[in-house]
Amino acid sequence: MPNLGIEVLFKGTNMARLLGGLWVSLRISLIAVGFSVLLGIPLGIIMTAKSKVIKAFTRLYLEVVRVMPQMVLLFIVFFGTTRIFGWNLNAELASVIVFTFWGTAEMADLVRGAFISIPKHQYESAKALGMNSLHVFLFVILPQTIRRLLPLSINLVTRMIKTTSLVMMIGVVEVLKVGQQIIEANRTSSPNAAFGVYGTVFLLYFIGCWPISMLSKYLEKKWSNT
Amino acid sequence: MSENKKEEIIKVNHITKRYDDNSVLEDFSLSVYEGEVVVIVGPSGCGKSTILRIMNGLEPIQKGEVTYRGEKVDGKLGSITRIREKVGMVFQSYELFPHKTILQNVMLAPVLVQKRDKKEVKEEALQLLARVGLAEKKDSYPRQLSGGQKQRVAIVRALCMHPEVLLFDEVTAALDPEMVREVLEVILSLAKEGKTMVIVTHEMAFAEAIADRVIFLDAGQIEEEGTAEEFFRHPKSERAKQFLNSFTYEKK
Numbered sequence: 001m002p003n004l005g006i007e008v009l010f011k012g013t014n015m016a017r018l019l020g021g022l023w024v025s026l027r028i029s030l031i032a033v034g035f036s037v038l039l040g041i042p043l044g045i046i047m048t049a050k051s052k053v054i055k056a057f058t059r060l061y062l063e064v065v066r067v068m069p070q071m072v073l074l075f076i077v078f079f080g081t082t083r084i085f086g087w088n089l090n091a092e093l094a095s096v097i098v099f100t101f102w103g104t105a106e107m108a109d110l111v112r113g114a115f116i117s118i119p120k121h122q123y124e125s126a127k128a129l130g131m132n133s134l135h136v137f138l139f140v141i142l143p144q145t146i147r148r149l150l151p152l153s154i155n156l157v158t159r160m161i162k163t164t165s166l167v168m169m170i171g172v173v174e175v176l177k178v179g180q181q182i183i184e185a186n187r188t189s190s191p192n193a194a195f196g197v198y199g200t201v202f203l204l205y206f207i208g209c210w211p212i213s214m215l216s217k218y219l220e221k222k223w224s225n226t
Numbered sequence: 227m228s229e230n231k232k233e234e235i236i237k238v239n240h241i242t243k244r245y246d247d248n249s250v251l252e253d254f255s256l257s258v259y260e261g262e263v264v265v266i267v268g269p270s271g272c273g274k275s276t277i278l279r280i281m282n283g284l285e286p287i288q289k290g291e292v293t294y295r296g297e298k299v300d301g302k303l304g305s306i307t308r309i310r311e312k313v314g315m316v317f318q319s320y321e322l323f324p325h326k327t328i329l330q331n332v333m334l335a336p337v338l339v340q341k342r343d344k345k346e347v348k349e350e351a352l353q354l355l356a357r358v359g360l361a362e363k364k365d366s367y368p369r370q371l372s373g374g375q376k377q378r379v380a381i382v383r384a385l386c387m388h389p390e391v392l393l394f395d396e397v398t399a400a401l402d403p404e405m406v407r408e409v410l411e412v413i414l415s416l417a418k419e420g421k422t423m424v425i426v427t428h429e430m431a432f433a434e435a436i437a438d439r440v441i442f443l444d445a446g447q448i449e450e451e452g453t454a455e456e457f458f459r460h461p462k463s464e465r466a467k468q469f470l471n472s473f474t475y476e477k478k
């Protein structure tokens with residue numbers, strides 16, 4: 001059997017360091033996801049407004065986020081702000097800002113999409129039963145919106161977790177970076193470490209994201225009721 | 227007819243309705259009296275749905291006034307929810323709430339809006355569902371029902387609010403032909419009970435059977451008005467004759 005280079009993981013504190021790196025990735029994505037949801041929901045509701053000005057601004061924001069590679073955003077926020085404003089942003093904070101900026105736009109667009117996908121006659125038949133606007137929103141529109149929204153936003157969360165691997169580019173020591181460091185340090189003693197370490201990193205991402213994506217599939221199936 | 231003795235429930239008084247620049251109703255008036263079944267017929271696009279929607283405060287109007295028992299019907303006023311409890315409406319599209327079961331669909335508004343006792347509402351809902359032959363569907367979701375079944379639930383849902391008047395807007399238009407009758411039978415049984423109703427329909431045989439008064443609408447104007455017998459057997463206007471002819475076929 002060929003040497004898979006797994007043994008390096010059991011040397012010293014390597015495994016603990018790798019898990020520590022995973023925790024950094026998860027911490028950044030979870031904080032960013034939290035803020036994205038908190039900011040994205042109200043923004044998405046605002047985006048359903050008919051005002052042309054609001055539409056233009058939110059559209060622009062969304063397009064900027066979609067067009068710019070996340071890495072460019074990271075560089076702008078991390079290196080750019082140091083130069084221009086003289087801020088010395090901590091790399092992890094810069095990452096959270098960039099991921100929140102991105103996640104909020106995507107979340108808001110999902111929320112907007114979910115709200116406008118509720119047919120007009122759902123509002124009307126609820127009103128015709130004597131419900132006031134608050135009743136209509138809380139008991140008829142919101143539950144249907146959440147059902148449409150949840151699988152989609154879970155999908156966004158897994159995308160955000162995966163994309164955190166980019167933050168090592170600005171010096172955050174997350175799981176992939178730790179993996180690289182371990183490989184570098186053992187270059188001579190275990191030349192095959194790259195396979196074992198990256199394989200393990202792959203597994204860790206898989207373990208993190210797979211249950212989430214299964215959950216979204218399950219919810220989608222359960223609620224496919226129109 | 228003894229209309230004059232009966233109380234006027236809904237009064238549409240010289241209203242004008244425009245969508246942008248397109249005028250749909252101009253100086254239009256119509257009264258609905260207690261216990262009466264008014265059927266509105268007319269070619270597509272003549273404004274039938276618009277009239278029902280205005281009666282339920284779902285469309286703003288530009289001139290005139292609509293009242294329910296003397297009270298102004300206006301979607302912007304707070305009183306509208308109270309009026310809508312009394313003026314129920316069933317639409318053409320299947321508009322049940324997809325995230326709620328059949329029983330929950332029926333119970334939602336009576337419990338939420340009228341603050342009625344849950345147990346009492348449930349009992350009544352089950353009775354009404356049984357009456358339209360859907361008792362065993364109470365825990366199903368709307369997507370598990372046929373179009374005709376959904377429309378019967380929609381009628382039950384409106385009935386459970388104890389409305390004084392029911393507005394029906396082409397409730398069978400989206401149904402397969404074999405499901406039309408099961409829905410119309412329910413409405414016929416309501417008419418027998420003396421329920422006040424305003425019905426828009428393209429089912430002429432049904433209209434003739436159920437109507438106390440037929441309104442023939444053309445381009446937003448009442449072109450002809452009369453009892454079912456008068457309108458369907460002895461139409462006076464050319465337009466009405468043409469319209470009725472469009473429902474019969476002849477082999478040339």
Ligand SMILES: Nc1ncnc2c1ncn2[C@@H]1O[C@H](COP(=O)(O)OP(=O)(O)OP(=O)(O)O)[C@@H](O)[C@H]1O
Binds near residue numbers: 245270271276277396
């Ligand atoms: N939301 C709207 N915006 C603009 N125009 C509308 C709107 N709703 C209806 N109209 C127009 O108003 C006119 C009357 O429409 P309405 O729906 O009342 O007709 P109808 O008699 O119910 O027709 P049908 O038999 O096809 O249901 C039509 O010319 C229609 O194009």
Ligand SMILES: [Mg+2]
Binds near residue numbers: 276
């Ligand atoms: Mg219509």
